[in-house]
Amino acid sequence: MTNSEISLFDGRTTAGWHAVPRTVAPQWPTEPMPDIPEPDRSRIAAHTGRWTVEDGAIVGRQDPPGSGLGAYLVSDETFEDFELIFEARPDWPADTGIMVRATPIGSQGYQILLDHRKSGNIGGFYGNGIGRFHAINFQVDVERDASGKATGMKLEDPTTTIEPITDLKRSLLTYAASGETFMRAWKWDDWNEFRITVRGELPVISTVINGTRIAEIDVSKMPAASFDPEGTRALLGRSGHIAFEVHDNDPNIGDERWGRAAACRWRNIRLRRL
Numbered sequence: 001m002t003n004s005e006i007s008l009f010d011g012r013t014t015a016g017w018h019a020v021p022r023t024v025a026p027q028w029p030t031e032p033m034p035d036i037p038e039p040d041r042s043r044i045a046a047h048t049g050r051w052t053v054e055d056g057a058i059v060g061r062q063d064p065p066g067s068g069l070g071a072y073l074v075s076d077e078t079f080e081d082f083e084l085i086f087e088a089r090p091d092w093p094a095d096t097g098i099m100v101r102a103t104p105i106g107s108q109g110y111q112i113l114l115d116h117r118k119s120g121n122i123g124g125f126y127g128n129g130i131g132r133f134h135a136i137n138f139q140v141d142v143e144r145d146a147s148g149k150a151t152g153m154k155l156e157d158p159t160t161t162i163e164p165i166t167d168l169k170r171s172l173l174t175y176a177a178s179g180e181t182f183m184r185a186w187k188w189d190d191w192n193e194f195r196i197t198v199r200g201e202l203p204v205i206s207t208v209i210n211g212t213r214i215a216e217i218d219v220s221k222m223p224a225a226s227f228d229p230e231g232t233r234a235l236l237g238r239s240g241h242i243a244f245e246v247h248d249n250d251p252n253i254g255d256e257r258w259g260r261a262a263a264c265r266w267r268n269i270r271l272r273r274l
Contacts, residue, residue, distance in 0.1 A: 005085070008075065008242070009269040011056045016077065019048035022070035022248055025107040025129030029231035047071060049246045057089070057267035060096070060246045066260035068249035072099065072106030075242040081199045081274040084242060087191040090264040092142055092150045093117030095247040095257045099128065100198050100205070101240035109240055110219070112196050112207055114264070118142065118256055119156060119163040123182065123207040123214035124173070130235065133226040135172035135217050136165060138179030152188045155179040162253065172226065175206070175216035185212035191267070199274055201238050202229055242271075 008016060021044050024034050036044065049071025050063035060073060079100075090096055094116050102109030108129035113121045113136070124136035141156040158164070170176065186192060186209065195208040202220040206213070219227060244266055247258050 005270045005272045007270050009058060009267070011267070012053060014051055014053060014058060014073065017051075017058075017073050017075055019051050020072050020074055020104075020106050021045050021048055022072060022246070023105045023107050025105070027129070027132050029108070029130050029228055029235035044069060049073070054265075057265040058244070058269070059263050059265050060244060061263045062246055062258060066255075068258075070246040070248040070258070072102075072243040072245055074099075074102065074104065074106045078239040078241055079198075079271060079273070080239045081203075082197075083272040083274060084196045084198070084269075085194070085272070086269040087193050087267050088114060088264065089189075089191050090114060090116040091259060091262040092153075093120075093256050093259050094262040094264045095120060095253075096264045097126065097245045097247075098194070098196065099241070099243035099245065100196065101203065101236045102128075102243045103236065104241065106241070106243040106245075109236060109243075110198070110203070110205055111245070112194075112205070116140075116153075116264075117253070117258075119161045122186065123177075123209055125205060125215065125217045127227065130232045131222075131227045133172055133222065134169050135215070136169050137173060137176035137215065138182060139163070139165060140179075153183070153186065155183060168226070172217060172222060173215055174204075174218045174221065175213065177212065177214045181212060182209070182214055185210045185214070193268075197274070201233060 047069040050061040096114045097111040099109045111126040121136040127133040139156040143152040197206045204218045206216040
């Protein structure tokens with residue numbers, strides 16, 4: 001760790017972080033929170049995930065495993081412009097992500113995708129509660145052996161996708177590496193280093209994985225149909241939380257979104273203020 005970096009994880013505890021339920025956010029920043037009826041509201045509120053420290057890494061799981069309900073681990077502190085550096089090692093399938101400029105509930109902000117599952121993207125962006133824009137350039141799938149065990153990752157055949165890539169999704173990126181470039185950088189069943197840079201009130205966000213530039217978005221240039229700049233500015237401000245995600249399951253993808261025993265791991269988490 002350089003002199004200009006601060007550590008966000010002591011390697012032993014989750015000090016500096018707290019768990020919150022994966023609350024459903026509205027599509028747009030100016031909309032009220034959805035009115036979720038009971039007993040679903042209480043059930044969601046009661047689930048904050050299972051966050052442990054194992055072998056020097058924060059490990060996130062659904063709690064209990066297979067419950068289908070996710071959560072966020074949210075930084076106590078908020079941050080303005082920064083470079084966030086960490087290593088991640090997700091199981092397959094584990095649909096996770098890294099929230100930046102997030103509100104205290106975790107589910108409103110800019111998400112850097114770590115969708116380690118079929119039709120997922122890694123390194124692109126999603127607008128949680130700020131338009132639900134989806135800025136991606138490729139999608140991944142899994143290789144399996146004769147017994148059905150996942151043995152590696154591959155680029156997805158578009159004819160088999162469950163979430164098609166559109167021209168709009170591609171056009172939202174100001175830089176996009178090819179899927180082939182990503183595949184050369186990614187390490188299956190191993191640790192992968194992310195460097196995420198966030199700069200500006202309506203930020204430019206970039207993702208570098210294992211030293212390879214993967215994606216960049218300049219939200220100030222996004223079309224009005226996908227993004228409300230003034231509403232987002234009012235909701236998020238210049239400073240926000242960082243959060244790691246354990247995703248819910250849903251009727252469309254089910255256990256292929258988050259496996260019943262799946263986990264994602266994060267370690268060496270540090271930040272450099274810009």
